[in-house]
Amino acid sequence: MKKFLTALGLLIIAGIVFVISMQPEKEEREPEKQEATQEKEEPLANAKEYLEDPDGYMEKLDEKYKPDHEDDHHAEDKPDEYYENQKNDLLKMDKIVLSNENYISILDVLDRFPKEFAGKQVEVTGFVFREKDFSETQLVIARKGDPCCTDEHDGLYGLLSTMENAKDLPDNQWVNVSGELSTNRYSGAEVPYLQIKKAANINPPEQPYVHEEKEHHSE
Structure with missing residues (x-):
């Protein structure tokens, strides 16, 4: 049991x-x-x-299904015709002058057609900005987008530039520069490259921010 x-x-x-x-x-x-x-x-x-x-x-x-992040620089998908019209208008100018209103839209066109603007005269105002891998002669003439309209991490716009005495310009110094556009390869892409001929230190402008110009078409 x-x-x-x-x-x-x-x-x-x-x-x-x-x-x-x-x-x-x-x-x-x-x-x-x-x-x-x-x-x-x-x-x-x-x-x-x-x-x-x-x-x-x-x-x-x-x-x-909205994207987690949108790049404000290319927030709007504009038709190819828009950029062609912008390019043709700019190529007619003796000198391309970047202002608060057209700064972003002109940089966008230069980025898309770097070769076609080689040799073009450009005048731009901005502050000096450098990446860690820049040489002594390299700098960016930069502007910041309006904080109300751009993401704080993506609101920096600039034109890659070269200048013989670039080391004399400290970071964040505001300057007005003019020179001739060329092209160069940076981070694996061909980009517009400004060869600065004249540079002058200036005080920060009353309106330091830039915003994207509304779309327009040439007549």
């Missing part, structure tokens, strides 16, 4: 161990079943929501 009870006890313990060992597998399968059920129910729920409020449903989709 004692042997029988012992054997029965071992059998019960073995059964408990077996049930416990099988429990996680069951728990792992249940979410899969729930997910499959949700996938079947979701289209029906979406259809019902759309029928009840089409505009609200589409707004939710726009918000859900």
Whole structure:
């Protein structure tokens, strides 16, 4: 009898161990079943929501699939014709002068057609900015975008430049420079490159920020 009870006890313990060992597998399968059920129910729920409020449903989709980050420099997808018109207008000028209003749009065109602007005279105002890998003669004549309209990390715009006595210009010094555009390769891309001929230190302007010019077409 004692042997029988012992054997029965071992059998019960073995059964408990077996049930416990099988429990996680069951728990792992249940979410899969729930997910499959949700996938079947979701289209029906979406259809019902759309029928009840089409505009609200589409707004939710726009918000859900909106990009996490948009580059303000290229926030608007303008047609190729726009950039062609801008390029043709700029090429007609004896000297391209970058102002608060056209600074970003002109840089955008120069970036797209660097070779076509080689030899063009340019005048630009900005502050001196350098990257760590610049040589002694390299600098950027930079401006910041209006904080109300640009991301703080992407609101810096500038024209890569070279100048014999560049080391004499400290970082953040405001300057007015003029020179001739060329091209150079930087970070694996061909970019416009301003060879500065004249430079003058100036005080920071009353309006230090630049903003993107509204689209216009040449007549």
